[in-house]
Amino acid sequence: MSSTLKLSQRETAFNNEVVTRFELYNSLFQTLPFYQVKEIGILLPFFSSHCEKGAIKQQSPTAIIESFFKKYVPDIDHREQLNRLFRFIQYIERQVVLFDAIEDSSFSKIGRPDDVGTLNGLLQAAATSDQVRDSISEKLKDFSLRLVLTAHPTQFYPGTVLGIMTDLIEALKTNDIGSIDVLLQQLGKTPFFNKTSPTPVDEAVSLVWFLENTFYHAVSGIQTKLEEEFDIDENRKNQLLELGFWPGGDRDGNPNVNTKTTYDVAVLLRQIIFRCYYRDFRVLKRRITFRGIEKTIATLEALLYENAFNKHQHNAKDLQGELLELLQSVRETLITSHDSLFVNIVEDLIRKVRLFGCFFATLDIRQDSRVLRNVFNYCTDKGIATGLPADYEKLSEEEKLQNITFNALNFLCPEDADDLTKDTLNTIMLMKHIQHTNGEKACQRFIISNCQQASDILQLIDLFLWSGWKAETLTVDFMPLFETVNDLKVAADVMEKLYTHPFYKEHLKRRGNAQSIMLGFSDSTKDGGYLMANWSIYKAKVELTAMARKYDINLAFFDGRGGPPARGGGKTHRFYASMGSEIANKQIQLTIQGQTVSSQYGSVETARFNIEQLINAGVTSSLNPDSNDLLSARQKTLITDMANASYKLFMDLREHKLFVEYLEKFSPLKLLSKINISSRPTKRNAGAPLKLEDLRAISFVTAWSQLKQSIPGFYGVGTALQKMKQKGDWDEVKQLYNTSGFFKTMLDNCIMSMSKSDFRITAYLEKDEKFGAFWKQLKDEFELTKALLLELTGTEVLMQDSPVDRRSISVREKIVLPLVIVQHYALHCLNNTTDKELIEIYDKLVIRTVYGIVNAGRNLA
Template sequence: MKLSQKETNFNSEVVTRFELYNSLFLTLPFYQVKHTGILLPFFSSHCEEGVKQQMTPVDIIESFFGQYEQYVQEADRFDLLFRIIRYIERQVVLFDAVEDSAFNKTSRSEDAGSLEVLLRQISSNPDFKETVLQKLDDLSLRLVLTAHPTQFYPGPVLSIITDLTEAVKHDDITLVNELLQQLGKTPFFNKDKPTPVDEARSLAWFLENVFYQVSATIQSQIENEFDSPALSRHQLLELGFWPGGDRDGNPNVTTESTKEVSEMLRKVLFRCYYRDFRVLKRRITFRGVESYMNRLYDLFYINSFTDVESPTNLQSEILDNLNAVKQVLHWDHDGLFVEIVDDMIRKVQLYGCYFASLDVRQDSRILRKTHQHLREKLGLVDDFSSGYDELTEEEKLEKLAFTENDYKTSEGDDPLIKDTIETIRLMKSMQQSGGEKASHRFIISNCQQASDILQLINLFLWSGWKKNELTIDFVPLFETVQDLSVAAEVMRKLYTNPFYKAHLASRENRQTIMLGFSDSTKDGGYLMANWSIYKAKIELTEMARNHNIQLTFFDGRGGPPARGGGKTQRFYASMGKEIANEHIQLTIQGQTISSQYGSFDTAYFNISQLISAGIISAVEKSEKDTMSPDQKELFEKMAVDSHHSFVELREDPLFIKYLESLSPLKLLSQINISSRPMKRNSGSELKLEDLRAISFVTAWSQLKQNIPGFYGVGTALKDIKEAGQWDEVKSLYRTSGQFKTIIDNCMMSMSKSDFRITAYLQDNETFGAFWHKLKDEFELTEKMILDLSETTVLMEKYPVERRSIGIRERIVLPLVIIQHYALQQLQSGKMTEEQNAIYDKLVIRSVYGIVNAGRNLA
């Protein structure tokens, strides 16, 4: 079969170059690296053959060592296995770098169109240009960086990947060789768990080295195309930040860490400004600008390299001085170098004195507890009635009063209550130092009722905030299937509450609602999670429009499709008329940050795609993207059917036991990649409801089964076909961008699955029947999806991505076998304490490479 141009480019630009540079590993001057590199192809082939023959991981490893006399001793075997892990970890980094270096030639997707294509259309069509300009007045994109534990590359390795990508791009073999040597000596894991501030510093690297320049470049391109005063007043691109502010289930996030992160973001930003200003200063050496330039130097230098006591928002002063310089250049120096000044002005307008808005998030249960505490401490029990917590929701809404107070915490306060109150007070000082956008959102996790929001407003008013100065947006987060089903009613009660209605009016009638994907998948399965969010968006949009509210959806999306990831730009480009889509906000987390926003090229492309998707969705809201009542009924029927199938699996007594016994789930807590515990209620017995979605999805991905990304889909499709509605489903796949994206993302999850690896379990006395249940659903889903998409293999219509996944899976197959081998040995119960410790380490070390290679597996 003839290869497409993109496939041909991928083979020449990625596959061939990877093989070339991979050979450099053998020349590195490290302990037995050549010996490991020579043995690795034989080990990989042996693993592939063993998997084909459905051998157990123990048999695969033991039979390999049986071929080599020098590996009789157990210590020598362990030594080789660890060396193989280290070698493959670095192969994955090299493949990342080679693939990223070729990004512009191989990975440009036409799914949602590109910004460049859109701008060309605008230039050639004045009417279209005017239409797009009107839409841009409403459109905005906010990317929120989160520190969820899916980023397995430490900061130094990320820096090497960046440099390696550039070296490969320019075919600088000498530099590539030096960087591979550096990589060989750089550890891939932390000895200690990172603190929230450590996580913030790690992610700030992307702000400083990628987003700072990319966002300004894109904003500049759009401004130059339209040359519109309206657009210059509108901030199209915004950045958000969660590390240090997200305390939901993370006891390590404190008021002090929030303060430290806020100060760090300010300092990193001013260092970016200072570097730019040094370039400006070298060019603008003319008379008439001395006083302005001197003042700018002082502002940038002092705030970059000294600890400023009680910092203030300097954005206006910086802009005044830059505009004064610009004016002198125009008047007296023929506008020479004015474009450099414009670039700085644009960046100061984009980032102010805060860089990225620091969101604060806490669970509603903690906030309720804090509300109860303050009612008692402030003597407000009579005002709220002594049995307030036992009242119905309607009775609570009637009782709630919005009085002002100024409660100061004391040593006797519960730590979580104290943190909540002091963080609310801190948000005011953060706004004073960085401007309102420095920290203006409080997100309520597990939001279940309107009183959760209104009681939080009480906490602000009781902690020194004034009603007429409440510059805060209160953001409910609806996560579970049940919470999503009642979300519109919760918002109705808020929109009709007199105080909240007045508060929204002071915020320009703008409301942000966050929808969580990960927990709804864990709760209801892949198809039901997608349907629940889609349905909730329609209902919430209708409710907001009925009350003249400008609604923004903030999507909590993880990396893999099982957590809302996948082809994000297609997701936003295919919103129908029933869903508010003027403002796109989403979390980008873990490996999604490094894989999709880790370099200028990838970040520019993905941000451009999202902006283009938003414009297309707004300008070209076609009827096909708005499902008909019959199509919605069809989608819901499949979602409910899939949900039943997934719940039946989840309630199987072997469900958690299977994960605990056969995956590295229990050992994930020992991996030093996150300040967050693996599960809520960390001291209690493992329960599915307490298990974090990231750990849940990661465990399945290590098994190469990816259950959260497909289970129940095949059953639902089969049942609907047997009901005689297959033609309608095929029509839905062809005409609905939303449904097609959901199915295509499901294919991506399945492409990263391989049941051959665990085929040795099929006759297992304990887990055999359960394994067959998983495998049968996988095969059924594959069969039904291939029929639906009219293809012969998964991801047939995305050959480059399919090829990339295939190569990555082949690279890490030895790691998967080593991990399962170690888990089997641990399960045998025959190992000594010393051996158990080594096998634990083998499991933990193999997790890193498997997740890194999978890009967005966790």
């Protein structure tokens, strides 16, 4: 069967299972009696069609909206028009949920080109010979996968809506019309958003929903399958599958996080995992009703119930060992006295307790190096440090490394310290308490953002020693985060200074000579553009791997990836599958952010699929190393030339006098801070005027995606490819695309980003006196990039080789096109009125459109 035919079948299946069913249930949806919508459900198809026709004609959003009301509802005033637009938004938001649910319910039927990269692929490979099975088992001894949930403000659906979606997916699998009808009614009446901004703890609660409802089942299910098929050491030090958690621990990402937040989230994680265990235990208790186990069962029940429902326990401690001992006792009795009846139920709970302990997910602590330096200087000014030169702060980096001392103290933070100093020192002490109550793995990683020098880490270790920790029992991993293009260049040198420092060398030995390094995509993309960001990170990984191997360090990379390709997202598993032997790949660690959480891990089925793909990518890349994944010196030169050309164009754009003003005027950038989905500001230095360097990468990328221009995901790529063509290197670039998994994935993700762009919506700006030339500059680079990528890939349309994904994006973009039009209309109105009451309404109109556009895009922010 040909590849073309297979693709055609997938498209047919998608159209039948998803598009046709969406049209069917959407027609039912539009007739439901929702609050204050009256005839809106009937009017919406006309509005959507009108917007589509207007976009094709490249009419301005204002012209489209005004002509719609003139044609279809001519007798209402402007205020009532705005009211109708709000009702349209209310419907479209729910259409997005309906489409999500239908697509997820059809997941197993659609079939995708990437299906080969799952656990079944490994099992099929293992079935071919014992030698292959042994090779996979050997690889799995060293391999680990850690998924870290982060609280980035683009996870819009509250738990109530996620619950409805979960039930709706199940009803759609069997086309249960009655249940679907009721659930759609419930969806129509359920609020989507908060009236007030959530606290950091609220954000943690929202993400814990996924831990409890999807990851708990998906991760344990995959672990079970792996243990059944391969030789997995259940007592291995590094777990095969691990979960991480940032809400409540990430101070750099959220200045509103404090020590109490961290404590509350640690308590929450402990309580929720015990509730999961208790639910499973009730099934176990219902089945295991035999003599000789009653006392053990009663002890287990009391222990689980107390910890699941008594939130604050003064005598809380790590109970993982005790729980495993009790469960093992039950298991032994079943085997020896009861013919192993129901032993599988007990083994399932044992496996989960091993996986999740009393902590569920490791709570990472993160803080900016500049804050940590200030805290260190405060302590030295207070005379806490002993043995440091009086002018330590003014010493060079080399001199600091020679003079820093490591003396254990038991220093309490003075009352006159500022809030950041208090928080840092109190959190360091709290980490020890969390390890006592939830287990060592509960809180054992401290990430230093904006890490620029080795002393940033060594000084932080001193803060730990001054706060009561002892060097010999310092059960904490210190993890530098290199993110900007310049920081990535010096990362290997920084790490060599650490690997050769006597104290840090000893600390690493006690930690199993294991070092994790975090590399961030977001700020590097904002800092240097798409190609330069990806290439800088690749080169840094090669250099850091070589340095770690030089000093016999077991290196793991922790990738800070966002949802969109512009922040490291896209087809993530393909990146890991394409890592050559120059890059350490025994462990995969990455962040799961924003609406990517619900789109890729929103159900047990999709979570298992995406986790399995990452496992497969990590295992097969080392089992079957592709020589093409090792870039030759010539290929590296080609990519460097392209990255430099792209970087220059992107930096010229950033420095354009209209760059920030354009983004502020025509995107919802200034209003993102008013969206009640996050407890953190959209930019650093919240009170100061907007500067590009202060703008958080997530806000930067989101603003461009709302504009439907995706600049961070493609700008400069076309110019870079054109340069290669002009130099006569085009054939080599084509060969590179066809042979290098890294280069191909990087450009394919760029293509995905471009497929969600639509310059028709802002085409009216070409005639704008002030911004016309700037808009045309953006559009010209888009068209150049598109033309050269189509030529390079030998295709006629973007994403031609991924027809299911292309069709899904197409339908989603069609659903939210009216939202995009409404947003631009409201922004235009905002820029042309001084009426305070109307300004408030326009603000709300813009804000409401943001949710649906991002949710439909699935990886736009």
